[in-house]
Each structure stands twice: as C-alpha cells, then as structure tokens.
Amino acid sequence: MANNGTDFASVLDAVRSIVPKLRENGQEAENRRWLPDENIQLLDKAGVFRMATPRRFGGLDLSLEEQSRVLAEIARGCPASSWVAMVWVSSAWMVTLYPEELQEEVFSRDSARISGGFSPTGVLTPTEGGYLLNGTWGFNSGCQGADWNMMLAFVERSDGSMDDAIAMVPISEFTFADDWDASALAATGSSTATAKDVFVPAHRVVIPAEAAAAAEAGIELPAPPPGRGYGLYSFLFSQAVSTFVGIARGAYELFIERLPGRAISYTSWTEQKQHPLTQIQAGTAASKIAAAEALAASMYRTLQERADAGEEPTLEERAAIRGHSAYAVQLAKEAVEILYNASGASVIRREVPLQRFHRDIQGLSLHGWILLSSNMEVYGRVLLGLDPDTPLL
Missing domain, CATH: 1.20.140.10 (Butyryl-CoA Dehydrogenase, subunit A, domain 3)
Incomplete structure (x- = not known):
C-alpha cells in the first residue's frame, strides 16, 4: 500500500484538478439547495471521503493537517462542498473513538459519509438491548448524501436525571423536512432531521460520563490510530x-x-x-x-x-x-x-x-x-x- 505522503499528494492533486468544475457548478448547487451529484462523485473519486478512515478499513488515515489542506482546496472551488466534506470527514474521525463493533459497521464502506446533529435536542430512553431515540435536530449539514447521522442527545434515566450521549444511527431512520432555504451555504442541504421511536442498539451509543468512569476503572477503551489522537x-x-x-x-x-x-x-x-x-x-x-x-x-x-x-x-x-x-x-x-x-x-x-x-x-x-x-x-x-x-x- 502507498505511504501516507503519496496518498496525500494524490488526493490533493486530484482535488486541485476539479476546482474549476466545482466552481462552475456553484450556481446549480445553490439553486437546487444541495450539491450536484457530479461534485460528490468527483470528491469521492479523489479519495476525499476516505481521508479519516483508518488504514485497516481501507482508508487513507491522513493527518489533521493533510485533511485540512484538502478541505481548503475544495473550498477554493465550492464553499458548500468543502463544508459538507468537512462534516463527513470529521465525523468519520470521531467514529475511530467508538467501540470496535460500531467501527466495523460504519467502515464497512471505506468512504463513509456521516452527518450529524450536534445540539442536544433529542432524548434516548433505555429499552431492552439499547435505546429509543426521539428528537429533532436543525442544521443537519450533508444529511441528503450521508450514510449515517451522529446525533447528540440526552439519556433519560429512571430517576429523572439526564446524561449527555452521542448516538450513531443509519440515515434511513430519519425523516427530513424540506426547510433548508438559506442565504449562505445554500447548497449544504442542512435540513431539519427528526427521529421518532428509533431503536438504537447499545453499542451505537457513547455516553461520555460512562466512558470516563470506565477509563478510571482501568477498562480498556478504543484508541485512535497512532498519531491521530488529537483531542x-x-x-x-x-x-x-x-x-x-x-x-x-x-x-x-x-x-x-x-x-x-x-x-x-x-x-x-x-x-x-x-x-x-x-x-x-x-x-x-x-x-x-x-x-x-x-x-x-x-x-x-x-x-x-x-x-x-x-x-x-x-x-x-x-x-x-x-x-x-x-x-x-x-x-x-x-x-x-x-x-x-x-x-x-x-x-x-x-x-x-x-x-x-x-x-x-x-x-x-x-x-x-x-x-x-x-x-x-x-x-x-x-x-x-x-x-x-x-x-x-
């Protein structure tokens, strides 16, 4: 397999070559309020959506700086394409912090596309084998072309207390409002997402308080790939x-x-x-x-x-x-x-x-x-x- 330096140069060169086309498609993207299929296909072919995927899953495992240089290059051609790519790639890096079972699910596709709702406007209610997710999240950038949604929510305890949690849910489990009509980043398709009684298996939910307690107890947690633990x-x-x-x-x-x-x-x-x-x-x-x-x-x-x-x-x-x-x-x-x-x-x-x-x-x-x-x-x-x-x- 090529080394990271070669992979990075290849992705960067490929993206530079498509900047004129991304720029040319800008008005079409804004008019349709979502990226043209051509933009996504070009970025996928360039390897952009594999940048944060670990190499053991067929990804490129590029560094933070390398990823960011590619994303900046995309923005030269199309700001909206860069923002969506940034959301998908950064979320893919976040998955490397999840349990192994979930990583294997998500990275079964090495160019995983993961959008998210990062305001805690949902509730996870414990049930047998996992949780039921209910909620609505605005500004769900990239949801129209994603495979998964990474949603911030509260876990509702029997005593009425709440804990922060992050749930990973297939995009097909949500409904989306046709409500993204904005004067800026119009092509990001950042529609409002809704989940109603969606079952989320326990291994797809990370509760930071529980993870911290496990670490203090000496329980081994997944480590990011070497040199990729940025915080x-x-x-x-x-x-x-x-x-x-x-x-x-x-x-x-x-x-x-x-x-x-x-x-x-x-x-x-x-x-x-x-x-x-x-x-x-x-x-x-x-x-x-x-x-x-x-x-x-x-x-x-x-x-x-x-x-x-x-x-x-x-x-x-x-x-x-x-x-x-x-x-x-x-x-x-x-x-x-x-x-x-x-x-x-x-x-x-x-x-x-x-x-x-x-x-x-x-x-x-x-x-x-x-x-x-x-x-x-x-x-x-x-x-x-x-x-x-x-x-x-």
Missing part, C-alpha cells in the same frame, strides 16, 4: 478553519481574475489595478489570508506533536486552539469582505461567483462553534488564569 474539541475547532481559509483563497483568485480591463466607474481610472487603493486592498487581503494560514499551521503542528507523543494537549494549548481558530476565521472573513467591497456593483450578480463566496463566509462565520466573541472569551479566561467556564475544550 475531540481541538480537532473539530481547528479543522473547521480549513473551509474558511479555502473560501478566502478562492475569493482572492476570483477578484484577481476580474481585474484585467476593469475601470473605476465615474472616474478617470481606466484600469482599477493601477489605483493605489486597489493595490492596498489586494495586499491587505493577501496578508490576512497568509496570517490565517499561519495560525492554522501552528495549531496543526501543536496537535500533531501531541498526538505523535501520545499526549493530550494542555489546557493552555486547547484554549489557544479555540481562540486561534476563531481569529483565523475572522481574518479570512475580513479578507473576503475587502475583496468583495473592491469589486464594484457588478459583483452582486448571481453569475459572479465572488458574491456567493462572500455570502457563504459571512453566514458561516455566524456558526456558534467558531464565533469570535465566545471563543475569545474562553481563550482570554485561560490566559488570565481563570477557569475556562466551559466543558468544550
């Missing part, structure tokens, strides 16, 4: 940055492509690129993108060093990853804003891809997971020696 929240926060970086790169390319021959209306400037303001805007946007990339690279390096050593990131490192992730997202968003505002009134036309990149990054930056204010608060608390006041580290 759950650090992995998810840092990998989300990849789509933003790719959107910003794509927007910069689109801006540069439109410049030749463009004048500045109602002025004597016949070449926009000759104007000092445009030069400042291009330089500022490029610098913000480079800064976001540097922050991301630093996060990936820290997490890989810890994973290679078989160590958990420190509290300070985990808090920094939350803060730096959000700040990298902010830098990428600001870069796109500069480029959009420098593009003239014609940029608002729907056939101009730059307007979609702008809307997508604006909407995506509102995601509670990577919101600047809340993440900076956590980071600042730890910097100042205070309790982080959140379990999401």
